[in-house]
Amino acid sequence: MPGADVEGLGAEIGAYVEAGIDELDVICEHEAMSGSLPDPARHGLRAVVTVPCIAVLGPGARFGLSATGARLRVGACAEGRCREVVASDARFVDRLLSVVDGFDARDQSTTRPGESRDVLPWREPAATASGIAALLVRADPPGVTDPVLDEGALTHVVHVDSTRCTVCGSCALACPRSAVHVDTGRHVLSVDSTQCIGCGQCTAVCPEQAIEAQRGVDLDAVAHGLRPVVASRDEETCTRCGTTYVVDPIVTSVQRCLAAKGKSPELIASLRHCPTCSGMVA
Numbered sequence: 001m002p003g004a005d006v007e008g009l010g011a012e013i014g015a016y017v018e019a020g021i022d023e024l025d026v027i028c029e030h031e032a033m034s035g036s037l038p039d040p041a042r043h044g045l046r047a048v049v050t051v052p053c054i055a056v057l058g059p060g061a062r063f064g065l066s067a068t069g070a071r072l073r074v075g076a077c078a079e080g081r082c083r084e085v086v087a088s089d090a091r092f093v094d095r096l097l098s099v100v101d102g103f104d105a106r107d108q109s110t111t112r113p114g115e116s117r118d119v120l121p122w123r124e125p126a127a128t129a130s131g132i133a134a135l136l137v138r139a140d141p142p143g144v145t146d147p148v149l150d151e152g153a154l155t156h157v158v159h160v161d162s163t164r165c166t167v168c169g170s171c172a173l174a175c176p177r178s179a180v181h182v183d184t185g186r187h188v189l190s191v192d193s194t195q196c197i198g199c200g201q202c203t204a205v206c207p208e209q210a211i212e213a214q215r216g217v218d219l220d221a222v223a224h225g226l227r228p229v230v231a232s233r234d235e236e237t238c239t240r241c242g243t244t245y246v247v248d249p250i251v252t253s254v255q256r257c258l259a260a261k262g263k264s265p266e267l268i269a270s271l272r273h274c275p276t277c278s279g280m281v282a
Contacts, residue, residue, distance in 0.1 A: 060127025067134035092152030193218035
């Protein structure tokens, strides 16, 4: 299917899977032109799909197909870049599949020919996140492990240093994919790594250098989506009205800076007001 986009590729492969053909070959059109097509006598009933470049098929498509019980073989042409993409993707896919303990794609498939199968997105990074989510649901035993860092991933893992973060919200404002969310009222910062595209804007604007993104898969984020990673739980007593309140991390940071500069305890204590009294003082 020369010239087809990734959605077109997904539609064609999805049609084969719906028809019950779960042995699939995706081959670079240059490889197909060389005559290197699978031999039906050796491989049995298979569907062969050609693409302009094998890079169109990201690792997410393989995760999604694995979750349906389909088997996928990718054929690269002699071009060095094409083979590099296939090798890198294969290493990453194999590593992630091994992390999902006890998973056997064929045994876990719950659909049969003619039955409806979930249509997963094919465009990255959503394809990888959705495909792995489907694998985690069918894994036996189910479970979530630590983030898997891998340069072959098209997804990213967002790390936030909770000891430095002041929940100022700069990263959330800068993020083009809403991968970071800030609740300023409750002083909570939440992250959904599956939405991160690794643009680096959050890192660039963070005044505390508390956030970064690395290539990999955050399995906890895949399973649960947006979740709190920084939440202020420090409580103090207002020096004005005596009310106990949750401390704003920004105020805590300012207090540390003042203490480091040798400012008077009285000045530092003057910042220990609840939100109501702070508004009155202002």
